[in-house]
Amino acid sequence: MKYKGFIQVVSTALMLFHNQGFSLSNPESCEASRAKPCIVQDTARKTAPVTNLRHSRMIGEYYHGNIAGVQALLASASEAPSKTGWEDIARYIRNQANYKPNHVLVIDLRQENHGYLNGNAITLCDLHNWLNLGKSTDQTIADESRWLQSLAVDPAIENVLTSQQFDKQEYNAGKIIPIKTLQSEQDLVQSMGFAYLRLAIADHRxxxxxxxxxxxxxxxxxxxxxxxxxxxxxxKGRSTTFLAMYDMLKNADKASFNDILARQASIPPYYDLTQIVRNAPEYTVYYQERLTFLTYFYQFAQQRLSGYSGSWTQWKVEHQLQNT
Known part of the structure; x- marks a missing residue:
């Protein structure tokens, strides 16, 4: 692949160890805090169906507005699936677009530490899923690796919560799960033939x-x-944000900002990035900041399609948007 060298360069940089991390607390007692985060099993079972799975070309069927450039978008998105879910995703992409895993790049947007326990997706998280907030991708990967290594020392992991238990704040109601296999996402998806790249993006922001x-x-x-x-x-949020950014980079000269956000919201899970007031009001300010970012990114994408060759960071400086 032509981008293989790029991924290798990025991966080398990301794997540099930074001695900054969260406190590795006793999993028997968690409080969904930075000091005492919880381990949550995100997939109910390793054969659970993949939720929020969609591909960009669906827009042509779902959206009744401007769909210019949609057929050129070669992208899909989903939740973080189980191991079996990754097999389902491979079949889905092959059936929808005839692409095999060796022509698919997985972009993992999760800043939070996560991995795979016996084929199920697990996450180490605090209340807002901001355990690694402010950390770079290389710092996140180093912390995640250290966390997974610490788990592998024992034959079982204690107090693994379900998503429902975490949502109900039943922080000591988890179960003990013996370790049969414990993997990072990168190791898992690469073993299935996918290419992999991590971009550490904070949830909701x-x-x-x-x-x-x-x-x-x-x-x-x-x-x-x-x-x-x-x-x-x-x-939902991060995945839809990056699908919209991808759409902008390809089609900001063909479709308006509003059309791009609306057409991304027209396909499952119907996530509307313009809706900044949701069930948790404490996130409203961050959803507004994300929407503001996207308005500027659309302008940046328009200029790139007109010949601008600088980076996003350089463009921000030139437009005096350093703090945006």
Whole structure:
């Protein structure tokens, strides 16, 4: 692949160890805090169906407005699936677009530490899923690796919560799960033939500039006839944000800002990035910041399609948007 060298360069940089991390607390007692985060099993079972799975070309069927450029978008998105779910995703992409895993790049948008326990997706998280907030991708990967290594020391993991238990704040109601297999997502998906890239994006928030620069460079270097599969934890906010950014980078000269956000919201899970007031009001300010970021990113994408060759970070400086 032409982008293989790019991924290798990025991966080398990301794996640098930074001695900054959360406190590895006793899993028997968790409080959904930074000091005492909880381990949550996100997939109910390893054969659970993949939720929020969609591909960009569905827009042509679902959206009744401007669909210019949609057929050129080679991307799908979903939640973070189980191991079996990754097999389902491979079949889905092959059936929808005839792409095999060796022509698919998985973009993992999760800043939070996660992995695979006996084929099920697990996450180490605090109340807002911000355990690694402010950390770069290389710091996140180092912390995640250290966390997984610490879990592997024992034959079982204690107090593993279900998503429902975590939501109900039943923080000591988890079960003991013996370890049969314990893997990072990168190891799992690469063993299935996918290429892999991590971009550490905080849940509910706009992406950091360094991660935006990496994504723009990747899209610019991605050869034709290669597919992107984008995912976050639930397959909604972060995944829809990056699908919209991908659409903008390809089609900001063909479709308006409102059309791009509306058409991304027209397909499952129907996530509308313009809706900043949701069930949890404490996130409203961050949803507004994310929407503001997207308005500027659309302008940046328009200028790139007109010949601008600078990075997102450089463009922000030139437009005096350093703090945006």
């Amino acid at each position: 706009a992406p950091q500039d360094d991660e935006v620069d990496k994504f723009v460079s990747l899209v610019n270097q991605l050869p034709k006839h290669h597919w992107l599969h984008i995912h976050c934890r639930g397959g």
